[in-house]
Amino acid sequence: MIPAIELVGIERRHPGLGGAVVHALAGIDLTVPVGEFLAIVGPSGAGKSSLLNILGCLDRPSAGELRIDGHLVSAMPPKRVADIRNAEIGFVFQAFNLIPALTARANVELPMVYAGVARSERRVRAEEALSRVGLEAKMDRHPNQLSGGQQQRVAVARAIVNDPAFILADEPTGNLDSESTEDVLGIIEHLHRAGSTVVLITHESDVAARAERIVTMEDGRIADDQARRPLAGGLQVRR
Template identity: 65%
Template sequence: MTVLDVQSVTKVYGEGAATVHALRGVSLRVQRGEYMAIMGSSGSGKSTLMNILGCLDIPSAGRYLLDGVDVSRLNDRQLALVRNRRIGFVFQSFNLIPRTSALANVELPLAYAGVKAAERRRRARVALDMVGLADRADHEPNQLSGGQQQRVAVARALVTEPALVLADEPTGNLDSRSTEDILGIFDDLHAAGRTILLITHEEDVAARASRLIRLFDGQIASDVQQERVLHEPV
């Protein structure tokens, strides 16, 4: 079943002498349950593509269908709903809210979704437990290591149980041990049938995905299915 259907999408920023053609005709289909890595040099269009896939931005031309729905037909409120209900985002800089407990950070997407306080708390604890941070629920971001902060960010992305997880260099700021923690969580999500798209600059991170596309200058330069390298837990 096709979850993401990208049809000849282009993205142009700016105008006149400042025009940047960030995407030049990208077509891509992603099936439910795929774990796809996106590589490509700086400026090749990776984040631009992910922002469109995550309904954070719109194409200049071409079509993008999410679960068969042309997102260009949705209004801002509907787009916000799609983002909140269907998509979990993880960024390189963890984007946690300072001076706010890990638990409250994880609860936030549920608050936007209108889930009641007790239920929010319960589900946030389950998500924190999933990333191995049940014992850090009351810690604020500045009381957590970088790897732990990213795991809180992953818990926040997962708390709504999104079908689609979009991660833009989630391990870019992490050491090898914390990278392994995050990739282990993604392995579990993949095994549970979630669709995952992960941008990375690291070949060994990309090797964990079941499919790898490489962008070059706003176009897909290669698209290969990968033999999964299975990792033993450390």
């Protein structure tokens, strides 16, 4: 089976003060199998944000190879990279990034608009995605009519609506209270059990502990790669 993500020798270099070179990523080798739930942790400055930008095709590596669902993304022209980013990666950000003027349904439809999906199909798929995260009764609400946890659920629905190769969650619970955090993490775990590949970037050890594998970064390198017991048990999604 082709891995969901494969990084080989990934480096990211930035110019520093006085002509120095900053090695944000210094040779990352990482494979994420299809269906894995991986957490990436590390202190500030460890390289998590740089790795997030590479994984999300928001930045290009200075060296090395990135493959997503078998596609050699690091060798593609920008337009093709943008297509891969929209089709193969579902983003969940700390700040939700919802458009206030749009309903929950319309926010979830956005990735399909960019993908050229017909309007009738967009509506059906958006409603299915919102139902999966327990928001079937709130599809016509605007973001300011939803709680923080509900807004993040809309963001999760938007992330999964195109059936991406993997979900990339960047501090998805950073702006949530403890109850909403449990709701959102429970949904992410549920999606993982249903077969989704999840990469979660966090600085919170209790959040990372929900994953089945934890990669720790230090100084732009992988310092530790720890497999954990696979997730088990049922899940109740709060309505």
